[in-house]
Amino acid sequence: SQQGEEDPQALSIQEGENATMNCSYKTSINNLQWYRQNSGRGLVHLILIRSNEREKHSGRLRVTLDTSKKSSSLLITASRAADTASYFCATDPDRASGSRLTFGEGTQLTVNP
Amino acid sequence: GAGVSQTPSNKVTEKGKYVELRCDPISGHTALYWYRQSLGQGPEFLIYFQGTGAADDSGLPNDRFFAVRPEGSVSTLKIQRTERGDSAVYLCASSPQNQRGNEQFFGPGTRLTVL
Numbered sequence: 001s002q003q004g005e006e007d008p009q010a011l012s013i014q015e016g017e018n019a020t021m022n023c024s025y026k027t028s029i030n031n032l033q034w035y036r037q038n039s040g041r042g043l044v045h046l047i048l049i050r051s052n053e054r055e056k057h058s059g060r061l062r063v064t065l066d067t068s069k070k071s072s073s074l075l076i077t078a079s080r081a082a083d084t085a086s087y088f089c090a091t092d093p094d095r096a097s098g099s100r101l102t103f104g105e106g107t108q109l110t111v112n113p
Numbered sequence: 114g115a116g117v118s119q120t121p122s123n124k125v126t127e128k129g130k131y132v133e134l135r136c137d138p139i140s141g142h143t144a145l146y147w148y149r150q151s152l153g154q155g156p157e158f159l160i161y162f163q164g165t166g167a168a169d170d171s172g173l174p175n176d177r178f179f180a181v182r183p184e185g186s187v188s189t190l191k192i193q194r195t196e197r198g199d200s201a202v203y204l205c206a207s208s209p210q211n212q213r214g215n216e217q218f219f220g221p222g223t224r225l226t227v228l
Contacts, residue, residue: 103155
């Protein structure tokens with residue numbers, strides 16, 4: 001079963017605009033990760049934020065985490081057509097063993113040239 | 114270096130048949146994960162290995178699903194008596210070791226279609 005919910009389910013923007021995707025989750029976490037997936041195949045890791053961090057940047061990506069609200073957001077600035085993909089948040093649970101990821105249902109981002 | 118590879122890339126089988134899906138992790142990665150992804154959904158965890166042992170198999174949906182990693186490298190996911198509901202993309206991922214906060218490196222997946 002999916003732990004997370006992401007919104008919006010689909011987002012269509014123009015090149016150069018910013019894209020914001022949100023993720024909510026239910027259980028306590030050790031960290032939260034964002035992945036990108038093209039064409040329904042392999043996922044590519046984008047960024048990881050730990051439960052004791054509130055914000056993190058990587059290039060054009062900015063991730064925030066609010067553990068009190070159990071939510072995270074991914075901002076892509078100055079979007080490009082090549083950013084078109086599905087984006088998933090994944091939570092790594094705060095438990096003694098294991099590092100299984102629980103994924104949300106994803107946001108399909110379309111960046112129009 | 115080579116990433117995670119999975120074979121076959123596509124597998125079409127008939128209901129009731131047995132299938133094996135193979136995953137070659139990144140060399141040296143001790144943790145290996147299997148996920149299943151249905152159309153329009155996020156990946157769902159099936160099982161993970163630390164070395165040769167299955168450290169967590171709680172995501173396997175039933176006893177028709179089994180996975181092995183006999184030498185701590187290549188893993189095979191085995192599905193017996195396949196059902197149409199097993200149709201999905203099966204994703205494998207590996208990470209250097211099962212430390213908290215490791216990113217997982219995913220393969221391209223095997224698309225399984227059960228007719």
